[in-house]
Amino acid sequence: DQQEVTRAETLKIAIPAQITDPTNLNIYAAGSDRSATGLHQFIYEYFFYNNLQTGEFIPWLAESYEYSTDNTSMTVKLRDGVTWSDGQPFTADDVVFTYELLAKNPGMGNSAEVTKAVKSVEKVDSLNVKINLITGNPRFHLNREAFPAVGIWGALTILPKHIWEKEADPLTFKNSDPVGTGPYRVRDASQNGVTLERRDDWWGTKVFEVTPAPRFVQFTFVGDEQNVALALSNNDLDAAWIGLLSAGTFQQVTAQNPNVRAWTQELPFAWPDPCPRGLMINNDNPPFDKPEVRQALSHLIDRQAVVDLAYEGTTTPAWNIWPEYDGNIPYSEAIADIHEQYPIDTFDPARAEELLASVGLQPSDITVRYVVNADNVEEQKNSQVIADQLTAAGINVEVQPLTGNANADARLKGDFDMTQQPFCPGYPVENLELFHSKYYVPLGESAPWFERNSFRYNNPEFDALVDQMLALPPDATDQILPVFHDAMAIWYRDLPIIPLVETPALVPFNFTYWEGWPTSEDPWNMPVTWWATTGLVVTGYPDPATGEWVGGLEPAGG
Amino acid sequence: MFARYILERLAIFAATVFVSITIVFFMPRLVPGDPLGAVMSRLSSVGGSMSGQELIQEYRRRFGLDKSLMEQYFSFLSQLARGDLGYSILSFPSRVTDLIANAVPWTIGLLSLTTIISWVLGTLVGAIVGWTGGRNRFSQILVPLALLLYTTPYYILAIILIYLFAFYWPIFPLSGAYEFGARPDFSLDFITDVIHHGTLPALSIVLVSLGWWFLSMRSLIIAEQGADYIMWAEAKGLKSRRIFWAYAFRNALLPQATGLALSFAHVIGGALITEAIFAYPGIGFLIYNSIKGSDFPVIQGSVLLIIVSVAVANFAMDMIYPLIDPRIRTGSMR
Amino acid sequence: MRTVLEVADLQVHFETARGPFKAVNGVSFALHSGERLGLIGESGSGKSTIALAIMRLIKPPGYIAGGRILLDGTDLLQLDQEAARTRRLADVAMVTQGAMNALNPVIRVRHQLLDGLEAHGVHLAKNEVDEWLAGLLDSVGLRPEVADLYPHQLSGGMKQRVCIATAISLNPKVIIADEPTSALDVVVQRRVMQTLRKVQEQLRAAVILIGHDMGLMAQFADRVAVMRAGQIVEIDDVRAIFARPQHPYTRLLMESLPSLDQRDSLLRSGPIARPAAEVPTP
Amino acid sequence: MATIPVEEIAHPPVVPQLGILTHLLHNRKFTIGLAVILVLLLVSLIGAQFVDPAERRTGAFPARQSPSWDAILGTTSLGQSVAIQLTQAIPNSMLVGFIAATLGTVIGAIIGLASGYFGGKVDALLRILIDVFLSVPPLLFLILIASLLRGVSVPTMALIIGLFAWAWPARAVRSQALSLKERQFVQVARLSGMGDLEIVFRELLPHMLTWLGANFLNAFITAILAESGLSILGLGPQRDTTLGIMLYWALRYGSILQNFWWWWLTPVILLMVLFLALYLVHLGLDEVGNPRLRAHG
Amino acid sequence: MNGPRPDGNGQAHVPLLELRDVTKIFGGGRFGQREVVALKEFSLALDAEHPVIVAVVGESGSGKTTMARLLLGLESPSTGAVLYKGVDLSRLSGRERRVFRRDVQAIFQDPFEVYNPFYKVDHVLTTPIAKFGLAHTREDARRQIEQALCAVGLKPEETLGRFPHQLSGGQRQRTMVARTLLLRPKVIVADEPVSMIDASLRVTVLQNLLQLKQEFGISLIYITHDLTTAYQISDQIIVLHRGDVVERGDPEQIVKRPQHSYTKLLISSIPLPDPDRQWGEVPPEIEALAEEALAREHVGSDVQP
């Protein structure tokens, strides 16, 4: 009855771990994995997609949004003709239902964010919804946790009302055969992966007159780095997740299989991920409560050596906490003078000693408890190099590799002196909000989130400037930048965390079966396989300005 | 006397299981740290909400972690009595029993096959080499070979096997238990597929344990050669083949069989790394993942399963033992 | 009287770090059919080694360094392995010193008895087996049920009788009994020895009884050979030995026998002279 | 995890007397094994004296170099000399083996002796404990503990492994004690006024020394195996260098695939050499302690 | 029932060591093990003033060793009492217990088994000296040891400093006798002291034992299944059969005029060292007893054929 899965018709993407329970496809349950199963790439779809690479905000399930004048509400116009995979139309009812479901069930992901930001959601008509906000917020459309627009990762997902309203407990509902609006449906799912099959009745085919090229998409677990490399060399894979291949291994693969490449042809190969790495310093733990000490630590780190050794050259040192995408460049330029004043990213042991001496300390007085997530290879690699650098300067370093909840607990409760952390979501202003003292909790209590101030920074002066920026719409760059400059002057002076490196997203693409992958020569999209935007990498999208169809995969040589 | 023996074994069996249950429950809990920290890590890695605490509270309530330790322990026991192992934390809302039920057949298949193959082969060859005293060229090579195999860590063997037979000569698949996209059923295709996938993991276990069984049986047989009944059998003019099988081999088999039962404990532990390396979806891998993710209910459930099955294996061995060793019934041995 | 077994100048050596150790050093004797020869001597004097040599069961580091063992005229030492094997039990049977552990613990008595037959190509029909076993067991005073027991279910005396039954199962010409009763108490010892004697007389087999109890020899043997340090120092008719012990060691053995007739006979007679320094037992 | 078959003590233990040392030194397996172990240990310990701490750091050497004069065993992706790493890895790995084996053997001997000698309720309880620990796959608990403990170091690692290595020896010692305590020299000792503890340590323990020695070596191997296994799973003492950790990093950096054979092969070969050497010592000890094996060479 | 027993003239006369109606039962635990009555209502009293040699004879499993272990305090009775100077063994104070340990000593059957092969034979001699504080200096200890060895006819220089396996069976057994001499006990329990040694050495050891009583006034419990030697050295013989005393009394009377058929069986089973006096036929009722003994397994099996 079913179509045979043939290699040539299949897009195979390696995932980093087994799927513990492949029947659990409830995107809101803690135990489901939205991206290793293709749930948010191919099953569900979102109102808007943000192409960080090009800066486009691409309408998809919705056509447009509009804020009220005081920014306290927003009206979204849904696209006509969208249907769920069981044929039911996608309407405002589904949107209202989803928001209300989340408000009622605190155990569901996104629930807390929705409760904090959204007062109510009203159906205007079947294609128009009005979202009433608790406070005026011109940036709500960027709040992925409370609005179904994909920034970089898993946004709020709209559920089919006619399915979910029948479930008594939306948390224990496994949703093994999910009904979504996307171009694929689940064909079968096992621990080693999920096979998705193209739907011929996808609404997009009718509306856009396009069909995604691969008949099947497989998210498959083939093992660790070695196995992934072997499978890529053997053309058993078309792409892989982030973090599966190191540069050395990747080069080995490309040497054996010239059809495999990544974003760039040469080093760094990798595309910069939106979440740069920083070292969280515990601002409440003496002597790290002194900005001079934090700055001294920053000067003791040779970032280029970290890049060369731990990342094998696939990334670049960072001096701030956002990726250098085109849209962010104005922000970086605006603070060039501050950077000059505080060249915290230069490796300068002499300067470090001066700074320490200024507060009456010597390197040997300082003992750093460096918590390392032992489940994260990247952190492990970095920590080796960083610990050695600090030790060489005379600082005592106690590396503490932790796993699982021990690791999470130590971070949230502030039980560390130093630890590595990605800083997301990668918009400069949103990233500064992470340092707001509204997220501050004393040592020993759990911070709301890792980078949401588990480093315990607390500066009201800085808070005020951040609040000021958050009240401005994102495109009001002229107004934002001066405030931003002032905020960053404080930030660099205090240096609550230490920027480390940009994050390499080394994603291998195999051109043997499929071509059209985004690359630095043809940067039409982001080279990602784990974000919701992967759906657009496969299908392509209409240019928001011209309406012309952009990108999408094609069978090789076809 | 035999009844007494059974009762005693049964008591030990029950005590073992009970003590293990208790250890398995308390050990992870006595370590500082919030088990639900795992949920946060998990959510952060799969892109859920970033507004931790409310969500955590909800899960804490659902898992009964807001209750006192003793309350948790007793509700755990009563749940267990009903055969309910609760929900997994990491794969919520999956049930622990489902996760285990998915994984167990693979492990059992892999382990029973490899254990039996290596035990039978190692025992036979070891016995023969031990008996002939390594006088021919063949057995002179075997002993150092077994030594070498035995001293090779099995994970290294696994890596080498992958390198050789999945990459250099891609005869076998890299990982997994069956071809991707295949549907588990009992068709010939599927079974061949499973065997094809199982060969390398099995080989890495078989080769190493083969060395062990070989060396063990060899030394047992050598020890047998000094027994009075062997001398007596020779004095009876028996053919050496008969002496070997009915006398030396039968008697040496007893400790070797005990070793088999005891080795289950070690083999499952060993399979853990093998399963991890080959991404074999068995119980070892499940445990490994849940330990890394601090998924207590799953750890509890699967460790318990292993302990109980090892205890059952030991118990069964204790029950079978009297059948092969008539002396045991009198308690005059041990 | 016919000579069934003749041992001539037998030499058995053990290879040791300090060169070959001569456990049996030029032993010669003859055994007539139906005769009961006692072989007595200190521990380590080589008694068991002679027995094993006759059975062709000397194992490395031991080896037969010289001599002849003629059984009905054939030199056993010249036979190849297979021929030597078939001679065992069929012609020369042995009840070993460690008889208590001689039975295979995991096999029923029945099979241990039948084993010997099968190894010598004797196959009984199914219906004959039970009858044959019963007869054999009966001849050593055991009941037929014993056949279906495991060795650990037998007492020491019964085990010893099973061993004797095995030894006579093929009507051997010579039976070597190496301290068959050393692990048994007096009461059982008497019964076992009487059993052995009875079957021996029925079969007309010759017996070599190894031991170091002069009393037992007096009760059982026709002739006694006394060994010391790998050599036979004295061999004579039992009455002659008891009447006129020649060798000092034999005399010592005779003198140390307490009597039941008269109290205060030897214990109060003052220390007795030892012929040589006490030899450490190995 | 497999254990080396230490023969159950069916034969009466041959008692270590002074002569046993000479016996051992005449045993080729024993001496070769011991020599290899000592050479490895000495070379690395002495070598470590000549290494500047700065040379141990990441980036001290050009990364990914095949063996040359500067780094005789090549360098890693992190720019460390494999040879220099070995000077720490070998002693550390052996330390794990030593501590764990000592701990396991000592605890096992004490529990086994107590259980076997005193009998009764003590025995009943200890037997259950022993049985529990025998049916629990040790690696499982090691993984569990290693993942729960915050940042294991080499000694902690050894400690944990040792705490799971006592059940086997305890069981064997128990059965030995059970039979030994019935021996008459124990009764003679009691009649000579010895107390229980004295009897246990002066009369019983010496009989188990050869066996305990063999068990010690066995535990030694098992501990190194466990350590490297845990390390490969990423649960090892990552701030220290052991052979297992070296292998872990080698695998993490894809050294097999990139054909940095000097990197992954070095710890592999050393682990195997170490195991073989330990096993030879074990065999030697076994042969001397169990004369029946001697003839079989 | 403990405590001194008044004798005829009202003065307390207390036996040194006494077994009073002692029964020992093995097995019969919760799991329904088979019960073995190893010793039945056995009584025996030894007096300090009048050293005696009491021989206890009986076949294997008749309860001889059990009785010895009871006397030595290595086993406690199921019913009845073992009294030392009138005090139940279980109620001895720590000090009394030490005196008891010293006063009641043992010589065992197997002269090899009693030595810990790990130590030189000196060990069994020096340990009691150290434990009971018998000597104050090393020289004193050495002197005492040498004296004791000489007393049993051993040359100290040939004995000390050797491992047990380097001595002959007789030497080993006599060293054990020397050990007891060292302690100057009041009672020695000798459990088959000569059954495991070469016939030629037996006499010497027996002579040593006799010497103990004659020269040092030590009472001896001589356990054996060999009536001949019992007859030779004892003042009184007790015949045990399956835990029961079937006959006790003067050796002459028991050997020459046995009353009980079991005693007759024992006597008729002795292999007399005289080729002219063969075992011959035994009355059927006695032969039946022998056959029963043969079928009986000594240490428990579940099947009784």
Ligand SMILES: Nc1ncnc2c1ncn2[C@@H]1O[C@H](COP(=O)(O)OP(=O)(O)OP(=O)(O)O)[C@@H](O)[C@H]1O
């Ligand atoms: N395998 C062997 N290796 C070295 N010497 C041996 C070996 N077997 C026996 N011997 C030696 O051969 C000599 C004779 O031993 P044998 O067993 O024949 O003595 P035996 O007279 O039977 O003594 P026992 O009365 O104790 O049984 C002894 O001194 C013994 O040490």
Ligand SMILES: Nc1ncnc2c1ncn2[C@@H]1O[C@H](COP(=O)(O)OP(=O)(O)OP(=O)(O)O)[C@@H](O)[C@H]1O
């Ligand atoms: N610890 C024990 N547990 C159970 N039964 C025992 C124990 N010790 C002795 N018996 C039993 O008690 C009975 C008497 O044994 P005991 O050892 O006293 O006999 P014995 O006369 O010394 O025999 P032998 O001459 O063989 O030494 C035997 O049936 C024996 O099986």
Ligand SMILES: [Mg+2]
């Ligand atoms: Mg002998």
Ligand SMILES: [Mg+2]
């Ligand atoms: Mg006894």
